Amino acid sequence: xxxxxxxxxxxxxxxxxxxQIVGDSAAELVVCFVHGGYWRPSYTAxxxxxxxxRVSRGGDxxxxxxxxxxxxxxxxxxQADVRAALRRARELFPDAVRVAVGHSAGxxxxxxxxxxxxxxxxxxxxxxxxxGYAARIGSGAVAELMGASxxxxxxxxxxxxxxxxxxxxxxxxxxxxxxxxxSHSQDFARRGRAAHAPVDYFEFARLPHMDLIDPDGPHVPVxxxxxxxxxxxxxxxAS
Numbered sequence: 001x002x003x004x005x006x007x008x009x010x011x012x013x014x015x016x017x018x019x020q021i022v023g024d025s026a027a028e029l030v031v032c033f034v035h036g037g038y039w040r041p042s043y044t045a046x047x048x049x050x051x052x053x054r055v056s057r058g059g060d061x062x063x064x065x066x067x068x069x070x071x072x073x074x075x076x077x078x079q080a081d082v083r084a085a086l087r088r089a090r091e092l093f094p095d096a097v098r099v100a101v102g103h104s105a106g107x108x109x110x111x112x113x114x115x116x117x118x119x120x121x122x123x124x125x126x127x128x129x130x131x132g133y134a135a136r137i138g139s140g141a142v143a144e145l146m147g148a149s150x151x152x153x154x155x156x157x158x159x160x161x162x163x164x165x166x167x168x169x170x171x172x173x174x175x176x177x178x179x180x181x182x183s184h185s186q187d188f189a190r191r192g193r194a195a196h197a198p199v200d201y202f203e204f205a206r207l208p209h210m211d212l213i214d215p216d217g218p219h220v221p222v223x224x225x226x227x228x229x230x231x232x233x234x235x236x237x238a239s
Contacts, residue, residue: 004056004063011088012081016070019085020045021092022056023063029231030063030096031055032089032117034082036104038141041071047213051101054215063096065089069109073144075160082109086116097234099227103213104180105141111162111169111188119230120169121223123212124180127188129157137180164188164197170226171199172219174207200226 006022023030033051037043045068055064065088069081082100089098099119102110107125114120126132126142130150133142143149150157169192173185185201192199202222211217 006052006056009088011084014070016041016068017081017084018068019088020052020066020068021063022052022065023093025093025095026061027063027093027096028061029227030065030089030093030098032065032067032086032098032100034067034069034100034102034106034110036102036106037071038138039071039073039075039078039105039145040138040141043071044068048103048106050215051213063093065092073147075112075145075156078109079112079160082113083116086113097231101223104209107171108162112160114162114165114167114169117167118234119227120167121227122169122171122185122188123219124173124177124209125162125171125184125188126180127162127184129161131183132180133157135181162188164192164195164199166197168198168230169200170223171201172204172207172212172223173201174204174209174211176206177209179209 004022006020008018008020010018033048035045035047045066048066052064052066055062067085069078098117100110100117101121103123105126107122110120111122111125129142133150171185171189173182175182189199189201
């Protein structure tokens with residue numbers, strides 16, 4: 001695609017409510033990145049910069065949006081921010097298919113916001129908050145996020161746990177992931193099959209957690225092929 005200078009735009013009044021955008025309004029596909037980092041403020045959208053750069057060099061018809069959001073130990077505020085950013089993507093790219101690509105905690109948020117996009121790709125996502133709390137993933141990241149235990153706030157844990165939807169969803173995980181157990185994606189995929197939801201799952205024997213945001217990672221061709229197939233399917237539906 002022609003070179004486009006990245007631009008930053010606020011979607012709210014908080015300093016962390018902004019997106020970086022690369023691409024023009026004629027894009028056929030806009031990839032909306034949601035970064036991870038155990039929902040903690042020390043991790044920022046800069047984690048996804050290499051993937052944004054790769055998409056920006058991917059050819060005509062592609063655009064990217066890198067989403068920043070509040071990280072304030074409130075899953076529902078984070079979800080609201082990601083939803084607002086995804087809706088802004090619809091305004092900026094009215095004719096594009098939006099795919100939310102979330103990594104780790106960002107995968108959790110992307111899955112929660114699935115009904116605001118056309119496709120979801122969740123890379124080593126957190127999908128089991130109760131299990132994550134018990135396992136103390138991220139040295140207690142779920143407890144920090146929720147501010148309580150599952151016994152103390154069962155309704156909140158339930159509401160903040162993603163479920164399969166009618167939106168086509170791809171999960172990718174490494175069996176050797178030592179930060180978010182592979183069981184999170186395995187269990188989500190099983191729930192998707194049981195509900196006859198359009199959930200696909202690819203598992204790699206060796207794919208460390210942070211390698212999932214490497215644009216040269218072994219999973220990237222799998223993700224790209226999955227997205228291309230769904231774009232072809234949508235064109236067929238439209239014809």
